[in-house]
Amino acid sequence: MSRSARLLDLIQILRRHRQPVSGDNLARELGISIRTLYRDIATLQAQGADITGEPGIGYILKPGFMLPPLMFSEDELEALVLGSRWVSKRAGGPLGKAAENALAKIASVLPKDLREQLDATNLLVGPGDPVVAGDTHLSAIRLAIRKERKLSIAYEDEAGRTSERTIWPFALGFFDRARVVITWCELRNDFRHFRADRIVRLDETDMRYPRRKAVLLKEWRELDRAKVKN
Amino acid sequence: MSRSARLLDLIQILRRHRQPVSGDNLARELGISIRTLYRDIATLQAQGADITGEPGIGYILKPGFMLPPLMFSEDELEALVLGSRWVSKRAGGPLGKAAENALAKIASVLPKDLREQLDATNLLVGPGDPVVAGDTHLSAIRLAIRKERKLSIAYEDEAGRTSERTIWPFALGFFDRARVVITWCELRNDFRHFRADRIVRLDETDMRYPRRKAVLLKEWRELDRAKVKN
DNA sequence: CTGATACTGCCAAAAAATGGCAGTATCAGT
DNA sequence: ACTGATACTGCCATTTTTTGGCAGTATCAG
Numbered sequence: 001m002s003r004s005a006r007l008l009d010l011i012q013i014l015r016r017h018r019q020p021v022s023g024d025n026l027a028r029e030l031g032i033s034i035r036t037l038y039r040d041i042a043t044l045q046a047q048g049a050d051i052t053g054e055p056g057i058g059y060i061l062k063p064g065f066m067l068p069p070l071m072f073s074e075d076e077l078e079a080l081v082l083g084s085r086w087v088s089k090r091a092g093g094p095l096g097k098a099a100e101n102a103l104a105k106i107a108s109v110l111p112k113d114l115r116e117q118l119d120a121t122n123l124l125v126g127p128g129d130p131v132v133a134g135d136t137h138l139s140a141i142r143l144a145i146r147k148e149r150k151l152s153i154a155y156e157d158e159a160g161r162t163s164e165r166t167i168w169p170f171a172l173g174f175f176d177r178a179r180v181v182i183t184w185c186e187l188r189n190d191f192r193h194f195r196a197d198r199i200v201r202l203d204e205t206d207m208r209y210p211r212r213k214a215v216l217l218k219e220w221r222e223l224d225r226a227k228v229k230n
Numbered sequence: 231m232s233r234s235a236r237l238l239d240l241i242q243i244l245r246r247h248r249q250p251v252s253g254d255n256l257a258r259e260l261g262i263s264i265r266t267l268y269r270d271i272a273t274l275q276a277q278g279a280d281i282t283g284e285p286g287i288g289y290i291l292k293p294g295f296m297l298p299p300l301m302f303s304e305d306e307l308e309a310l311v312l313g314s315r316w317v318s319k320r321a322g323g324p325l326g327k328a329a330e331n332a333l334a335k336i337a338s339v340l341p342k343d344l345r346e347q348l349d350a351t352n353l354l355v356g357p358g359d360p361v362v363a364g365d366t367h368l369s370a371i372r373l374a375i376r377k378e379r380k381l382s383i384a385y386e387d388e389a390g391r392t393s394e395r396t397i398w399p400f401a402l403g404f405f406d407r408a409r410v411v412i413t414w415c416e417l418r419n420d421f422r423h424f425r426a427d428r429i430v431r432l433d434e435t436d437m438r439y440p441r442r443k444a445v446l447l448k449e450w451r452e453l454d455r456a457k458v459k460n
Numbered sequence: 461c462t463g464a465t466a467c468t469g470c471c472a473a474a475a476a477a478t479g480g481c482a483g484t485a486t487c488a489g490t
Numbered sequence: 491a492c493t494g495a496t497a498c499t500g501c502c503a504t505t506t507t508t509t510g511g512c513a514g515t516a517t518c519a520g
Binding site: 041053056 | 463464465466467468476
Binding site: 232233252253254265268271272283284285286287288289 | 494495496497498499507
C-alpha cells in the first residue's frame with residue numbers, strides 16, 4: 001500500500017473510533033511500526049488534519065473528512081465557488097462561515113494565479129431577504145438532525161396560534177424566503193414542517209429518536225413529493 | 231522537492247502552456263529525466279487529470295485545477311453539498327451539471343460510509359421559479375466572461391423596447407427570479423445590466439474587449455454597490 | 461511514584477523513485 | 491514511402507525516501 005493511501009486509511013480509522021486510540025493500536029491496525037505511525041500523524045497534522053494526541057490517552061480526530069488529490073474542471077470550480085457564495089450569503093451563521101472557510105481552504109492550496117481566478121469567478125449571488133429572526137435556531141437544528149435527536153419547540157403558526165411540540169427533525173429546507181425544518185411531529189403523529197423563524201422557543205434534548213433520518217427522509221419524499229423537492 | 235509537490239508543479243506548468251509541450255521540455259523544466267516524466271504523467275492521469283499526449287506533438291492539459299490532499303470539517307462538507315445542490319437546481323444547464331459532477335467526484339473518492347453521509351446531508355434546496363427561456367444563453371455568457379470577449383445582443387427591456395448592443399460581459403448575477411449579465415455597454419458607454427431571459431438574440435464574437443474583467447468588476451462595484459452586492 | 465502514552469533523534473535496512481538505455485509506436489510533413 | 495519528432499514501455503543499476511528499532515525525554519492521571 002502506498003504511503004498516501006495509508007494516510008487516508010489512518011484518517012478513516014481515527015474517524016471510526018470516537019474514543020481516543022493509542023498510537024500502538026493504530027500502528028497495529030495499519031501494519032506499521034509505532035515509529036512510522038508518529039511520522040504519519042505528523043504528516044497529517046501538517047496537512048491540516050485536526051488530530052490531537054495526549055500522553056497517557058491516545059489520539060482523537062475532530063469530525064471531518066479528508067480528500068485525496070483531486071482534479072476539477074473550470075466549470076466545476078465555478079460551480080463550487082458560486083454554490084459556496086450562495087450558502088455564505090443565504091444560509092448565514094456558522095454554515096455560511098463554513099462555506100467561506102471551505103473556499104478559503106481550497107484557495108490557500110492553489111497557486112497564486114488560480115487563487116486569483118477563483119476570487120475573480122465572476123458569478124455573483126443576488127441579495128435576498130434579510131435573515132429573519134429565529135434563524136438563530138438553525139445551528140441547533142442542524143446539530144439535532146446530524147445526531148438524530150428530538151427537539152422540544154414552541155411554534156407559532158401563520159394564524160398566530162402557538163403550540164408546544166416534540167419533533168424529530170430530519171431535514172432542513174432552504175427556500176428563497178424561509179428555512180423550513182422537516183420533521184416527524186409527535187403531537188400529530190405525522191410528518192410536519194415548521195418555518196425556522198416561527199419557532200419561538202427551541203430546546204435541545206438528549207433523546208435520540210427511534211428511526212434513521214435517511215429513512216424518514218425517504219418516506220417523507222414519497223408522501224410529500226409535491227411540497228419540497230430536492 | 232517531494233514527488234507529490236512535483237506532480238502539482240507539473241500540472242501548473244502544463245496549465246501555463248496553452249500549446250502542446252514536449253515531454254523533453256517538461257522534464258527539463260522540472261529537473262527530472264524524461265523517463266520519470268512519463269511516470270509522472272501516468273500518475274496524474276490515474277488521478278483524473280485530463281492530460282493528453284500525442285506522438286510528434288506533446289502534452290496538453292484540458293483547463294482545470296488540481297487540489298492536493300485537503301481536510302474539511304463536517305460543517306464545510308455540508309456547506310459544499312448544500313451549495314452544489316443549489317447550483318444544480320437553480321443555475322441548471324452545464325453549470326448545474328458541473329455542480330453535480332463536482333459532488334460526484336468528491337463522493338467517489340470518499341470511503342463508503344462518508345459517501346452515504348454526503349448523500350444523506352439533509353439540507354435541501356426549495357423549488358424556485360422554473361428556469362425561464364433565454365437562460366439557454368447562460369453558457370455562452372459564462373464563456374464570454376471567462377474569455378473576456380464582446381457579445382452582440384438584441385435586448386428587449388421591461389417596456390418592450392428592443393435594442394441592439396455590443397456589450398462587454400464581466401459578471402453574472404444569480405437572483406431568486408432572474409439571471410442578470412453585468413456589462414459595459416458600448417451603446418451607452420457605461421455599465422448596464424441585462425436580464426438573461428430578455429436577451430432575444432446573442433452572438434458570440436472573437437473580439438476581446440480592451441479591459442480586464444476583474445478591473446471592470448471592481449469599478450462597477452464601487453459605482454453600483456447598491457444594486458447587486460456580492 | 462508508577463503506568464501509559466506521546467514524541468524525538470539516530471541509524472541501518474527495506475522499499476520506492478529515478479535515470480539511462482534500448483526498443484516500439486504513431487503522427488505530420490515532405 | 492520516408493524522416494523527424496515525440497509518446498510510451500520494459501529492464502535494471504543507482505539514488506533517495508521510507509521504515510523499523512532502539513534509546514531516551516516529556517506529560518498526564520491515578
